[in-house]
Amino acid sequence: MAHLFVVTYENDAERKRIEYLIDKWSNRARMSKIRGISFIVEAPDVSRFVEELLSKLDPPSDGKLMVYEVRPEDIESKVTPKKAEIRKATDEDPKVVSKLLRYILTKFGAYYASGEGALSTYRAYTKKGRLEMAVSVEEEDGKTTVRVLIEGYGSAVEDMAKKIERELSLLL
Numbered sequence: 001m002a003h004l005f006v007v008t009y010e011n012d013a014e015r016k017r018i019e020y021l022i023d024k025w026s027n028r029a030r031m032s033k034i035r036g037i038s039f040i041v042e043a044p045d046v047s048r049f050v051e052e053l054l055s056k057l058d059p060p061s062d063g064k065l066m067v068y069e070v071r072p073e074d075i076e077s078k079v080t081p082k083k084a085e086i087r088k089a090t091d092e093d094p095k096v097v098s099k100l101l102r103y104i105l106t107k108f109g110a111y112y113a114s115g116e117g118a119l120s121t122y123r124a125y126t127k128k129g130r131l132e133m134a135v136s137v138e139e140e141d142g143k144t145t146v147r148v149l150i151e152g153y154g155s156a157v158e159d160m161a162k163k164i165e166r167e168l169s170l171l172l
Helices: 012-025 046-056 094-107 156-171
Strands: 082-090 110-116 119-126 129-140 143-152
Touching: 082 156, 094 110, 094 129, 094 143, 094 156, 110 129, 119 156, 129 156, 143 156
Parallel strands: none
Antiparallel strands: 082 143, 110 119, 119 129, 129 143
16 A cells, blocks of 8 residues: 655755655665645545646646545554663762763764753754753762653664763763
């Protein structure tokens, strides 16, 4: 069964990532980009619209029009994001640990998105996928606790978790 995907992108970088994915999957599935104009029509009598549309096309019109019956599918609810959590405790000063953590995240391409109190949010775009990270550095019982919650899709989550954990183990 064929599936029609309509993807709205915000910028050229996002469009290029989508096109790269289409190229990557072209040897695993039959993929075709739609040439021309594509649109969805919801009408009680589509055949009247098709008749008028065909009258607007230059002859021969054979092969110029393909019509598929589509229904919306809530595919995102079927695919849940993966999560990984890293917790480390150290005797280091929280300010030093915060600076070190910012360095590690920047090293792996993450950038600061927002923050509230002790919790900061970072985002990263890797070759394996997009990630969101919630990061906190807190002092508890004389120890500094680092907590990194990573969320995303595909192998990017596990890959980033391993990298961050390795760096934290080396530097703390």
